[in-house]
Amino acid sequence: MGAFLNPVYAQVLEPATGQIQMAGAARVATAKTVHTTANLNLRSRPSPAGKKLALIPKNTRLTVTSTKSGWSQVRYAGKTGWSSSAYLRAVPKASPKAVKRGDLGKTTAELWLRQQANTGSKALVTLPKNGIYTVKKTSKGFSQIASRGETGWVQSKYLKIVAKKPGREIYIDKKYTSNRDGLTDRFWTKVSTGKLHESVNGKVRIGDIPRNSVVYRNLLMEKTAGSVKGWMFVQTQGMSGWMKTNQLARKSTATTKPVNYSARTVLAQKNGKVAQKMLAAIGWDKEKTLIAAPALKDLNRLNAAFKKKFGRNLDVDLAYRTRATQDAYWVDLGPYIAARPGTSNHGWGTAIDTPETYHYSFRGKYHKWLKMNSKKYNWVHRKILEEGSPYAEAWHFDYVGK
Numbered sequence: 571m572g573a574f575l576n577p578v579y580a581q582v583l584e585p586a587t588g589q590i591q592m593a594g595a596a597r598v599a600t601a602k603t604v605h606t607t608a609n610l611n612l613r614s615r616p617s618p619a620g621k622k623l624a625l626i627p628k629n630t631r632l633t634v635t636s637t638k639s640g641w642s643q644v645r646y647a648g649k650t651g652w653s654s655s656a657y658l659r660a661v662p663k664a665s666p667k668a669v670k671r672g673d674l675g676k677t678t679a680e681l682w683l684r685q686q687a688n689t690g691s692k693a694l695v696t697l698p699k700n701g702i703y704t705v706k707k708t709s710k711g712f713s714q715i716a717s718r719g720e721t722g723w724v725q726s727k728y729l730k731i732v733a734k735k736p737g738r739e740i741y742i743d744k745k746y747t748s749n750r751d752g753l754t755d756r757f758w759t760k761v762s763t764g765k766l767h768e769s770v771n772g773k774v775r776i777g778d779i780p781r782n783s784v785v786y787r788n789l790l791m792e793k794t795a796g797s798v799k800g801w802m803f804v805q806t807q808g809m810s811g812w813m814k815t816n817q818l819a820r821k822s823t824a825t826t827k828p829v830n831y832s833a834r835t836v837l838a839q840k841n842g843k844v845a846q847k848m849l850a851a852i853g854w855d856k857e858k859t860l861i862a863a864p865a866l867k868d869l870n871r872l873n874a875a876f877k878k879k880f881g882r883n884l885d886v887d888l889a890y891r892t893r894a895t896q897d898a899y900w901v902d903l904g905p906y907i908a909a910r911p912g913t914s915n916h917g918w919g920t921a922i923d924t925p926e927t928y929h930y931s932f933r934g935k936y937h938k939w940l941k942m943n944s945k946k947y948n949w950v951h952r953k954i955l956e957e958g959s960p961y962a963e964a965w966h967f968d969y970v971g972k
């Protein structure tokens with residue numbers, strides 16, 4: 571009882587009545603990290619009669635290692651002892667973190683994507699349950715996402731965060747694999763179009779990915795989103811989604827031989843809808859990236875010269891892009907980075923992007939060499955993309971051969 575009478579300890583509290591003890595005990599039982607709500611005695615035993623070991627100031631953060639009838643075992647100032655649970659409050663667990671820009675959210679229900687951040691605004695498209703989307707922005711309980719070329723809003727409470735915003739992407743030139751997320755489990759699509767889904771129910775298709783497009787399995791995403799038999803979560807050309815396992819192969823079957831079509835024939839195709847037979851794979855590229863068949867021969871020659879100079883193959887990030895991929899880029903990156911859908915040479919497979927690594931940047935040795943030498947092989951870096959232009963892009967080269 572001394573503690574109550576000693577003026578120094580006037581504010582030091584012991585367990586009060588049974589009621590409060592129980593409440594305190596209940597609170598503490600489930601919490602590991604707590605803070606003191608008052609100056610509090612640390613005692614040698616779980617009893618007011620236990621020897622005083624220390625005085626723990628109010629608002630001290632402690633870890634509870636054990637509890638016993640209204641008392642909690644904690645360690646403070648190098649001493650392990652017991653304090654009244656009634657004056658320990660659980661430190662709230664970092665509450666299910668709010669959705670933030672850059673997070674990956676999974677829809678927990680079928681939803682409308684709405685034009686504005688309110689439930690009364692115009693519905694744009696439906697989103698399937700278990701669809702996975704990148705949050706572009708947030709506003710008062712709503713998250714902005716994009717689906718099938720539409721950008722709109724959903725209530726954040728229907729998004730379960732499956733991955734927090736990744737840190738800054740790191741591009742290491744030497745270890746470059748063409749895959750920005752460091753994924754190495756590579757597959758190629760066995761089917762022609764439209765098999766990348768926002769959810770495993772297959773209701774919503776993200777895009778038309780041509781046959782023999784490389785995709786990377788993201789196992790971590792599968793785990794966090796909840797893996798489903800017969801489906802894989804994959805990333806391809808800046809998009810991600812679910813694909814049926816039986817539509818994927820371990821090898822590309824695309825030809826790596828120049829096929830006999832003129833550039834003019836390919837350019838007469840609808841942008842982003844080039845016939846399969848007019849596309850060829852870059853044979854020395856790890857991803858067997860697809861390109862307009864008539865551009866392949868000159869690219870092979872350019873690569874041979876590059877290899878002679880630098881002792882390595884040219885790195886190609888992207889060449890042919892379908893219309894759906896272009897739409898996705900447009901929505902994601904905007905007009906200064908992405909070309910207006912239907913206008914880019916990527917849509918005919920007559921453009922390549924090198925990686926955005928240092929050596930391929932304006933100051934880099936690969937870019938400088940390519941800019942000087944690619945013309946000989948009918949590949950050019952256009953003036954509008956030069957440094958200083960609002961469209962500056964070191965990595966884009968166009969094919970200008972016949």
Ligand SMILES: [Zn+2]
Pocket residue numbers: 916921922923965966967
């Ligand atoms: Zn490009």
